[in-house]
Amino acid sequence: MGGAGMRVLAAVLALAAATRCAAQLKQDYYAAVCPNLESIVQDAVAKKVQETAIAVGATIRLFFHDCFVEGCDASVILVSTGNNTAEKDHPSNLSLAGDGFDTVIQAKAAVDAVPQCANQVSCADILALATRDAIVLAGGPTYPVELGRLDGLSSTSTSVDGKLPPPSFNLDQLTAIFAANNLSQTDMIALSAAHTVGFAHCGTFSSRIQPAAVDPTLDASYAAELQAACPAGVDPNIALEIDPITPHAFDNQYFINLVQGRGLFTSDQVLFSDDRSRPTVVQWSQNSSDFEQAFVAAMTNLGRVGVKTDPSQGNIRRDCAFLNN
């Protein structure tokens, strides 16, 4: 075959591969092996959230970190071993709350307790389902979850470097790191609204509230509240609600806060400060159904990032925290 023919063939194969990858996740992936999967996971997540509402934010953030490092493959759940420091022990794991991990462990145990389902469902898919269920339990929109992800075969601390956005990022940096994950700027703005629930430690925003140089994009009275709550600046033991107005509700209050100069991180407030994203923030602050529609689309896209569907790339872990041996 000539060079041109090769190139055409390569292009056709690449297209076929891309199409196949996108098409391989499907809602009813486990219909035959575990028909009640959705309700089993939902019940387990509801039980966990009833025990501690902290599990809501913790689970949602865990899913985000999983997908942005090596794809949505539950690699973030693996623990470090004698030979290997895992993703979760990277310094920027910064406080991935233990209740997120436990939500997945509990849901996995509930799935495996049903003989038909035992060891049939990946931890990556259980995390994707649990995230949706946590959002719904907090009053957010429901959406169908695509399934069929395999669990990854490795997890290394070094693979986290540069993959997660720090709270100091500006709009261009945020847009670029989401684009690297096939997510649009609109997806990025919508997904940032996950900060409508959950907690943040003082050190993640302390640079914005230095008495000598308070970030001018921050509302003055909110800045004073934050200074009072984080007097020493970076006390690692203090965490505040990211959305103090409706901290437990998954709603569009996040965008209302941004319009009022009450975004907690630089990366939150910049979505309003920057002319290019402000119209979207204003729109979603005024229309929660428009926000919910964009959020559902963005979560679906997030759930497709780097997924592994070929048996050479992954498997179904028996214990989410350990590789099968």
Ligand code: HEM
């Ligand atoms: C846009 C860039 C993002 C940045 C810079 C960012 C940064 C952060 C930081 C610094 C924290 C506080 C961690 C702590 O101090 O404990 C946090 C918490 C959180 N983030 Fe993000 N995040 C981003 C996007 C996302 C996305 C896309 C999601 C999910 C869709 C998400 C969900 C959460 C949740 C739910 C919490 C609260 C966690 C808890 O209560 O345990 N974040 N984020």
Ligand SMILES: *[C@@H]1O[C@H](CO)[C@@H](O)[C@H](O)[C@H]1NC(C)=O
């Ligand atoms: C560590 O590596 C050694 C040699 O490569 C191997 O024999 C051992 O099983 C590994 N231990 C763990 C806990 O992975």
Ligand SMILES: *[C@@H]1O[C@H](CO)[C@@H](O)[C@H](O)[C@H]1NC(C)=O
């Ligand atoms: C929100 O936008 C939709 C169209 O996307 C419109 O049908 C609806 O009336 C709007 N709701 C509010 C409260 O403005």
Ligand SMILES: *[C@@H]1O[C@H](CO)[C@@H](O)[C@H](O)[C@H]1NC(C)=O
């Ligand atoms: C982004 O999409 C392209 C084309 O579908 C795909 O080849 C690539 O693996 C995707 N990247 C991620 C991080 O999912």
Ligand SMILES: CC(=O)N[C@H]1CO[C@H](CO)[C@@H](O)[C@@H]1O
């Ligand atoms: C929850 C968790 O795994 N936290 C770890 C994050 O990383 C630091 C530093 O590497 C560890 O000390 C934490 O235990």
